[in-house]
Amino acid sequence: MQHTKRAVGVALLTAGALVMAGCSASGGDSGGDAAACEPAGEDVTLSFTSWIPGIEDAVAMWNDANPDIQVEVQTGPNGNSGTYQNFFNQLEAGNAPDLGQIEYDALPNFRVQDGLFDLGACEEVMAAQDEFVDWTWGQVTLGTEDEVYGIPQDSGPMGLFYRSDLFEQNGIPVPTTWEEYREAAVQIRELGGYITNFSQTDINQFAGFVWQAEGQWFANDGEAWTVELTDDVSTQVADYWQDLIENDLVSTYPAWTDEWNNAYNSGEVWTWNSAVWGANSIASGAPDTAGNWSVAESPQWEAGGTAAGNWGGSSVAVFKGTKHPYEAAKFALWLNTSDEALTSLNATAQIFPATKDGVNLPSLQEGVAFYGDQPIYQLFAEIGNEVNPNFVWGPTMTQVYADVSDGFKSAVSGSGTLADALADAQASTIAALEAQSIPVAE
Known part of the structure; x- marks a missing residue:
């Protein structure tokens, strides 16, 4: 999945398609x-x-x-x-x-x-x-x-927030590929921790993983919407995280809860694949770890890649x-x-x-004390330039998020898989579009 920058116009969302969706033109x-x-x-x-x-x-x-x-x-x-x-x-x-x-x-x-x-x-x-x-x-x-x-x-360009002190103390290299990320997950689990927490509800985070991998959930050719929640890229990303879940290599605490905060504050969880705004979430949720965090580019599917996803x-x-x-x-x-x-x-x-x-802005030029005085926003600015400009959102994302989340919750509890959740959401999304008289490609 080589990361390439394509012209923004590749996936057209034309006024014509939206007129057909049951609304008037610009008016x-x-x-x-x-x-x-x-x-x-x-x-x-x-x-x-x-x-x-x-x-x-x-x-x-x-x-x-x-x-x-x-x-x-x-x-x-x-x-x-x-x-x-x-x-x-x-x-x-x-x-x-x-x-x-x-x-x-x-x-x-x-x-x-x-x-x-x-x-x-x-x-x-x-x-x-x-x-x-x-x-x-x-x-x-x-x-x-x-x-x-x-x-x-x-x-919300996405990077890897990680406990630099724990990686250094335990001689574990900071992963630069998703393969290395899994290897590090095994080592961290042997030490009693988790490399990260898999969120059952932050489906837009998962969409960011798909975005980074050059996946595309929606497209519109000027006539109808194409829904591709189960394309090869999305399935590959789902299978990757399914493997980590099944092998107990990631925690599955509900995000944004006291349990979630404590997992990061206690050092049980070592990394978070998140957007730039996540810097404040960690600082407020894990205050006892101040100075022990750093930020790196997200792990890549191909060694030497620079692809980035976006969340928010x-x-x-x-x-x-x-x-x-x-x-x-x-x-x-x-x-x-x-x-x-x-x-x-x-x-x-x-x-x-x-x-x-x-x-x-001066406030974004400075090093951030919580992150060991690393100028993290300068890094995120560089990461932002690597976000694929062509990721297209569909017209029923609230429904998509809710349906995928329901499936992810089931998968985490051992009923079905993440890929199954995407397949079910594929069907329900097409049904939702058709129910609103929004044209769907065959």
Whole structure:
């Protein structure tokens, strides 16, 4: 599975396919031309819903500097914990906010439901393309050339967080391939520990493993969706982790629980294959291990490779029905490109910017004490450049995650396998698409 960088346009998500999915075209709210995104010519108040910690601080900075465009921010639970459903309810009722936080993997769902304003109608948005890391721009354009359905905010390139002290003390080399990772897992288990914890519920982490391995769960040729949860790459990744589970080489604590935190804080678990934002999760969950962690690139399927997966990342989208798309787009661009906003978001929520220059923020240049003063964000910036820009999310990812998670839980308990879970989710995903009259390729 050689890692190659392909043009973003390989997997097209065209407007035509989305029209066939049971929604209208871009419609009267945008029209795809600059005339649909012009200044209001009067004072404007925008509504914005987000779950990012401390987002109010950045919004306050904007409001102080822009008395003619005020933003009222409302915070709530993260997307899949209720905010997305609220958005869909509000869109149906015609009272959605002007702007909303939407993760990359959820954008296709909102697009299929015709809930997003096409920011390609805004000249300033199109002019900002080169400011963003290429693959993040691909996430918000959905593979199109002149449509934009959100402003990238952050990204989640994945690396290997590892207990450098334990590896060094026990003479175990830090693994650079997945084969070496398994070998290290055996050695660590003989010492009474686990190399990592396999999460039964973080299916987007597993998707990141597939992403790194050049797998592709969804594609759209302009006519219909192709669902490939059981392709050769996904099966290979599933079989790899199935082997580790069956041989008791990984723990299986429920993620984000006290058990999970204690496993890392006590040194029972030695590594975590996670995204850049995981740096804060470990620091807060395993405080007794401060100074003993380091970060490396993810293990590779081929020796010498540099492929990277991604886990997470959000955009700020403008909803259909807004009366002020120009002002909404202007705020969203400022929030996700200006030094002052990105510095604030990094301080309050450890946001890792999606802009190419974001890594140059002073706070991201420094060594991090918890990680032995290693400048980990500089490494993640390099890793981010290796993320394949073409990974496509499907329009029913909430359902996909739930169904795969149910299967993974069964596999961990000894009923079925991870590959079985993917096969079951393949069938249920196709059924879910068809139930919504979304065309599925034969």
